[in-house]
Amino acid sequence: MKIAVLISGGVDSAVVVHKLFQEGHDLHLFYIRIGMDNDEGDCSAEEDIEMCTLIAHKYGLPLKIVSLHKEYWDHVMAYTLDTVAKGLTPHPDMMCNKLIKFGFFEQRWGKDFDKTATGHYASIKEKDGTLFLATAKDPVKDQTDFLAQISYDQLSHLMFPLGDLDKAEVREIAREANLPNASRKDSQGICFLGKIDYADFIARHLGEKPGPLIDIATGKKIGEHKGYWFYTIGQRKGLGMSGGPWFVVKKNIRDNVVYVSNGYDTKxxxxxxxxxxxxxxxxxxxxxxxxxxxxxxxxxxxxxxxxxxxxxxxxxxxxxxxxxxxxxxxxxxxxxxxxxxxxxxxxxxxxxxxxxxxxxxxxxxxxxxxxxxxxxxxxxxx
Structure with missing residues (x-):
């Protein structure tokens, strides 16, 4: 089978390459490059590409670096900023999968292959002739919640080779195969934002708009916030108040007011x-x-x-x-x-x-x- 493999430089996608290579498939590796919003390139890309190149050389496979920079910022981050500005909580990782990895990539490159494989922890099951997105063996690493906006057509063209493995097994396979990134730490952060601080990113694009922090139980002002778009319902960290825990429970977008409640047990x-x-x-x-x-x-x-x-x-x-x-x-x-x-x-x-x-x-x-x-x-x- 001719398969496009999306690799990131991490151990998960490297093990996908190893597994599919061992099964005898015709593999073509792709790294999706997304730059920062200032066009300087993302901070970890060079290290990621170096790791991807080592994987490609190890198995004698072609590696193509493709850019979806403009598409990412025009769609995923535009959605993120628009959602935040409305006082809502966005999900950029979900939109990145739907629009970038399985959207623009599939339309331009993935369509030329029998399947596209990724290192997501998820599975695909068939029931009564219909394919379903299914949960992975590892409940902690399961990523179906990041994939839940994809279409049936997208699902039908995907492979998730790690769905029947837990993280410890993936690490063990990587060590046994002597993969160069066997011990590399998992990436953190929002999709392609890499090491960019999310609050700094929001501040750069939306600025700050100070407003009152109100104790919803008493109606009294107990502090000041930098702008309602920095806060989400249920948030605890980053409020900067003593005597906590404090939780964000409500936002008044029109008046730029953030309401908080004290304690773990408040209804x-x-x-x-x-x-x-x-x-x-x-x-x-x-x-x-x-x-x-x-x-x-x-x-x-x-x-x-x-x-x-x-x-x-x-x-x-x-x-x-x-x-x-x-x-x-x-x-x-x-x-x-x-x-x-x-x-x-x-x-x-x-x-x-x-x-x-x-x-x-x-x-x-x-x-x-x-x-x-x-x-x-x-x-x-x-």
């Missing part, structure tokens, strides 16, 4: 009702949801990157579509995504953006755009 940090919009069902709208009239079905879900799943229901009625959780959810942040899984936690069905507006009863449900691939009428059974 103001929690909720069970999560309204969704712009839902992406990767393998088609679940048949239960596709029924006429009001309906509901059981799911598991996540609202942040964590190995833990929450249980709940998807509800569709005159209010639109929402998740009702069986337990309290901390820090429900509008703009972020709720990742929807099957009840047994094995299949990632898709994701929906958490709405900033709680719909009122007896209003049109048209505000909630529901997308499915390959078409809106397609269904899947879970």
């Amino acid at each position: 103001l940090q929690y909720g069970r009702r999560i309204p969704l919009e712009e839902i992406n069902w990767i393998s088609g709208i679940p048949s239960s949801l596709n029924a006429e009239g009001e309906c509901s079905f059981d799911i598991t879900f996540k609202t942040r990157h964590t190995p833990e799943f929450l249980s709940g229901k998807i509800i569709k009625d005159s209010e639109g579509i929402r998740i009702i959780s069986e337990s309290d959810v901390q820090g429900i942040a509008p703009g972020q995504f709720a990742i929807i899984y099957s009840p047994d936690k094995t299949l990632c069905l898709g994701s929906g953006m958490i709405s900033a507006n709680i719909p009122k009863r007896k209003t049109s449900s048209g505000r909630n755009k529901v997308s499915a691939t390959p078409n809106q009428s397609s269904t899947s059974t879970i």
Whole structure:
């Protein structure tokens, strides 16, 4: 099989190369280069490319460095800055996968290959003739939550060779194969931002706008913030106040006010009702949801990157579509995504953006755009 392998210089994608090479596939390696917003190039790219070059030489494989700099900043970071400026919480890693790695790369280079393989910790399973994005063996490293906005067409062209391995096994394979990056630390940070500090990045583009920090329990001003766009619902770190813990629980965008609550146990940090919009069902709208009239079905879900799943229901009625959780959810942040899984936690069905507006009863449900691939009428059974 002729396979395009996206490599990053890290151990995960290097082990993907090793595994697929051992299986006898025709491999072509690609490194996607994204520069900084000042066009100086990203800080770790040279080291990454050097590592990728060593991997390519070890296996005698071609390596092509492709640039998607403009596309990344025009789409992923424009989305990020626009979302932050609206007072919402963006998910740039998810959009990077959807638009860059499996969007522009596939359109320009990946399309010429039978499959595109990556080092993501995820799996693909087939059920009743339909492919599903499935969780990885390693629950801590599982990255399906970063992939939950991809389309069915994108999923159909992908391979995730690490889905049946945990991180310790990946490291062991790398050591046994004498890979040059066997002990290299995993990358941190947002997608291609590398070592850029996220707050510094936001400040450079949006500036600062001082405003009051208000204790929501007393209504008293207890401090000052640098601008509502630096804070997200549920945030604890970076508030700069003593006597904590303090958590961000609400933002007034119009008046540039950030509300905080004190202590771990305050109910103001929690909720069970999560309204969704712009839902992406990767393998088609679940048949239960596709029924006429009001309906509901059981799911598991996540609202942040964590190995833990929450249980709940998807509800569709005159209010639109929402998740009702069986337990309290901390820090429900509008703009972020709720990742929807099957009840047994094995299949990632898709994701929906958490709405900033709680719909009122007896209003049109048209505000909630529901997308499915390959078409809106397609269904899947879970």
